[in-house]
Amino acid sequence: MKIRANLFNFIATILFPFFCFSQITITNTAEVAKIKQGTTFFAMKDPASPKDVAFVEAIKKAWTLSKVECIKYTDVEKNIAPNNSFVTIGANMTTSNSTTAATETRIYLELWTTNGKYTYDPKKRRHFNQTDKIVVATIELFGDFYAQNNPSALYKMDYDAAGHFKNWGTGVLSNYIQQLNLLLDKGTETLAKTEISNKEEIKKMSTSTLFIPDYAMIKFSKNSDDESKKYDDKEIFDGFSQSYKVLPLAELNDKILTNAMPFYYLLFIKTPAEKFVTVTNSQSGEIIYSAYSGSAANFKSADLKELQKAVLKK
Numbered sequence: 001m002k003i004r005a006n007l008f009n010f011i012a013t014i015l016f017p018f019f020c021f022s023q024i025t026i027t028n029t030a031e032v033a034k035i036k037q038g039t040t041f042f043a044m045k046d047p048a049s050p051k052d053v054a055f056v057e058a059i060k061k062a063w064t065l066s067k068v069e070c071i072k073y074t075d076v077e078k079n080i081a082p083n084n085s086f087v088t089i090g091a092n093m094t095t096s097n098s099t100t101a102a103t104e105t106r107i108y109l110e111l112w113t114t115n116g117k118y119t120y121d122p123k124k125r126r127h128f129n130q131t132d133k134i135v136v137a138t139i140e141l142f143g144d145f146y147a148q149n150n151p152s153a154l155y156k157m158d159y160d161a162a163g164h165f166k167n168w169g170t171g172v173l174s175n176y177i178q179q180l181n182l183l184l185d186k187g188t189e190t191l192a193k194t195e196i197s198n199k200e201e202i203k204k205m206s207t208s209t210l211f212i213p214d215y216a217m218i219k220f221s222k223n224s225d226d227e228s229k230k231y232d233d234k235e236i237f238d239g240f241s242q243s244y245k246v247l248p249l250a251e252l253n254d255k256i257l258t259n260a261m262p263f264y265y266l267l268f269i270k271t272p273a274e275k276f277v278t279v280t281n282s283q284s285g286e287i288i289y290s291a292y293s294g295s296a297a298n299f300k301s302a303d304l305k306e307l308q309k310a311v312l313k314k
Contacts, residue, residue: 042087
């Protein structure tokens with residue numbers, strides 16, 4: 001029982017670091033040179049699980065910055081060494097000051113290295129300390145009501161998170177990794193709150209079909225797991241002149257991985273306190289447009305109007 005308790009405490013440490021980040025943030029770029037020389041380990045419950053095979057394949061194909069391996073969460077400590085880096089799912093829990101004392105959880109994919117002070121020794125059973133962790137990059141994940149309220153359950157799930165992440169899947173993850181590679185290779189520290197607008201790519205996007213995952217049409221409730229209420233097309237797309245198609249997230253992920261020709265798709269990311277709307281090139285993984293809002297609102301027609309404004313800008 002003591003070994004099991006220690007294992008849980010270690011994984012909780014990985015899942016609940018003391019940081020709070022936006023949709024994509026790049027920090028500590030001095031670590032990139034070290035990352036390139038070592039191996040990057042993507043941690044999950046079990047890379048050999050049938051549900052994780054496609055994710056492992058996607059990760060190994062998309063990650064080009066260094067050598068890459070997929071390992072179990074329980075093998076992270078064993079692989080901590082100079083030049084090695086890790087990608088784990090993390091969460092940051094905060095409690096509001098309201099009378100209801102509601103707990104809010106930010107969930108993100110995190111790339112990190114270490115300061116070299118920790119050495120794995122199974123005899124000593126000393127676990128890795130958060131103070132020896134150097135965060136390099138984070139990608140905000142849109143967790144549903146269950147994930148928000150049960151973040152400790154994430155390490156027990158396969159890498160598909162049992163569908164509890166909205167901006168997730170083999171295709172979306174592949175593009176996120178491509179974008180990470182691009183930003184890290186540039187070595188420029190990036191704050192996600194800074195809006196992105198690639199004029200040339202946006203013009204190409206405006207003359208093609210924009211694909212939108214169907215979860216964007218859900219009227220999410222802050223205090224309920226009820227996702228049955230949805231916006232109708234007119235509420236969202238009225239006045240939006242561009243060609244678009246709403247499709248299931250699973251279909252979008254498959255399309256990203258199998259479509260030979262590049263296309264553009266929109267993602268809506270909602271956190272307890274913020275909202276991001278992005279447009280991505282499916283082939284390069286580049287986020288060509290990113291808009292930020294400091295409120296945790298649902299997807300609105302106003303978000304598409306802002307995208308149209310970006311199209312019209314010269």
